[in-house]
Amino acid sequence: MLALTSDPLLILYSPESVAESVNMPESHESEAHLKLVTNIYNHLKASGTDFHLLGIWADGTEKEQAHVPAGSRLHDGHVYLLEPDSKKL
Numbered sequence: 001m002l003a004l005t006s007d008p009l010l011i012l013y014s015p016e017s018v019a020e021s022v023n024m025p026e027s028h029e030s031e032a033h034l035k036l037v038t039n040i041y042n043h044l045k046a047s048g049t050d051f052h053l054l055g056i057w058a059d060g061t062e063k064e065q066a067h068v069p070a071g072s073r074l075h076d077g078h079v080y081l082l083e084p085d086s087k088k089l
Helices: 015-020 025-046
Strands: 002-004 011-013
Touching: none
Parallel strands: none
Antiparallel strands: 002 011
C-alpha cells in the first residue's frame, strides 16, 4: 500500500507493498508512478493551475511497427504521437 502525504513529492511505502513488489516489481513501480502523478496533479489543480491536453503518446506493438514506413518513430521502436482522430484505445 502507498500513502499520499500533503507533500506532492512524498509517497510512503508500507512493508506490505515492498513485500508484494518482490514478485511483480513492475506493477509496484507503475502504481508508484500513478500515485506520484495523481498527487502532483491534484496539488497543482487545487492551486488553480489550468490543464490542457497537448497530446497523447503511444508505444506501438511489433505488428504495428511492421506496417509503417521505415525511419518513422514507430518503425524504429519509439513512442509516437497519436493523431487527434486516432481510434486506438
